[in-house]
Amino acid sequence: MAVLEILTLPDERLRQVSAPVTTFDDQLRAFIADLEETRLAGPAAVGIAAPQVNVFQRIVIVDVSGRKNTPNHGYRVLINPEIAHWEGFEMAREGCLSVPDYTGNVIRATRIRLTANDPWGQPLEFEMEGYEARAVQHEMDHLDGTLFVDRVVSRRTDLFRRKVYQRAGQDPGQKAGQAAGSA
Amino acid sequence: MLTLVGADRPGIVAGVTQAIFAAGGSLGEASMIRLGGNFAIMLMAAVDGGEVRLREALAPVVARLDLRLHIDLAAGGLHQHLTPNVQVRVTGADRAGIVAEITGALAAVGFNILELDTDVAGDPNRPLYLMNIQGFSDRPIEELEAAVAPIRASGIAVDITAVETLIG
Known part of the structure; x- marks a missing residue:
């Protein structure tokens, strides 16, 4: 286990598109453990994406279970996530481990239906809303080289x-x- | 801290910032907006030679675009952001005193306004006043609610919500 270095803007590496995960092995799961340790080591982040630690694979972690009165699915590792359906929109303030000392208002869908794989390659499907849906959308943006600063309104x-x-x-x-x- | 105001037209920002750049200056945080027919600039800038050098550098563009310039020496710098944790939205029939009443009530409980914008909308004969405030408070929302309750009773809608910043 290790806390990994977090890339911060204007590092161009954050702009690349990450590749799908094809091998679900112990090495992948060891990386996920490091990624989670890195998330927990920083300032109260509810999610993290692999590209933030210089690994350009489609892996994100979200966990909004620590927030009061928030519908959530607990600690979730989402590999190769795809949003199959989204609806509603809402503006709220976001910040990012990769953009220290800046926050801004971003519009996100309020409800999403999502497919992904778990760390063993098994298919997952979730319906998410509100804060959890926002966190997933924020993290999934990293997989395509998009940061919340690109969406600030x-x-x-x-x-x-x-x-x-x-x-x-x-x-x-x-x-x-x-x-x-x-x- | 520079404040520049003049009749709105294209090229004000470009003219001002090019003059500062040409003088070897650098810019910090800025807020600029069109208000009525005017364009207003509030801008942090650092220049070797300070106010004298800055006035010299800006004199041509200030004259050309007929701007009013005000300079305050201000301590500044990066990483002095305060993140808002409360948002206050106000709507009501336009009348004198709305802003004074709301901000007075909020100030009385220590609310720190970080950003405020207002607008008048609706039918010209029945104007609607709108105000958005983002600010910081270390008091519970209920205390802010209680502070504005008398204003609400007068028919002004005041919506106070916690602003939470998602860090991801």
Whole structure:
């Protein structure tokens, strides 16, 4: 077991697309243990992706079970994850182990259906929502070389204000259309 | 800390930042926005020679674009970010005093505003006032709720939510 070095922007290596895992062996599982140890060693991260530690394979870990009142599937290793379906969108603030000292608002789907393999190659399927769905989307972005800074939106967007219009009891339909266009 | 304001037109940011760069300066955090027909720049910059050098360097672009320039010597630097943990959204029929009342109530319980923007929307005859505040508070949300309760009772919608930052 070892805590691995975390790549941070502007390191170009974070921009590459990771390859699918094809061999589910002890070496893979030893790496996953190191990856989890690295996640736990840092500042309260709810997820980590292999490219963040210079390993360009499609492996992420998420665990939002430590957060109160949050639907979750516990500690999950997701290998070759694919989002089969997503719906809804919501803006919330994110940060990243690979972008120290910066946070920003990002739009993510609120519900996803996901397929993946476990560390032994067995197929997994989950329905996730809210915070857990957000964490998975954040980590999966790393597998394609995308970081949350690529998705940060202005705090002054129509989208941000849409909920307010709804709360004010007005028809959000037209605003929602505009917001989706600008997002 | 530089503040520059002038009638909005294309090229203000480019002109200002090129002048600072040409003077050997470097930029830090900035916030810039169009407000009404004006464009407002708030910008941290570091230049050898300080304020005198900066004024010299900016004089041509300030004159050309008819900007007002204000410079404050400010301690600054990287890594002084405070991450907001509370968001306050306000909507209501536009009337004088909304901002003063809300921010007054929040200040009374030690709420630190990090960012605030407001807008007026809706029918010109029945304008709707909107305000978004992101800030930091070490008090429970319930205490903030109690602080704004009297304002809510006056018909202004005030939504206070915890902002949690997902680190991944």
